[in-house]
Amino acid sequence: MAIEQRLRELDARHRDLDVIIKNEAQHPSSDTVRLAAMKKQKLRLKEEIESIRQGLDHH
Numbered sequence: 001m002a003i004e005q006r007l008r009e010l011d012a013r014h015r016d017l018d019v020i021i022k023n024e025a026q027h028p029s030s031d032t033v034r035l036a037a038m039k040k041q042k043l044r045l046k047e048e049i050e051s052i053r054q055g056l057d058h059h
Contacts (some may be wrong), residue, residue, distance in 0.1 A: 006052065007049065010045055010048055010052070013045055014045045014046060017041060018047065
């Protein structure tokens, strides 16, 4: 199913972004603007994932 594939892709991107954020945050010279942008992107991914899952639950 295309929706399930999309969900897997979003989950993978969310996990990858989480690792990148954690690694970036550990550096003393981390770019706070870039870090904030990545956190916002991660939140948008999470919201999209939840929206898709809710849609699947209602069908």
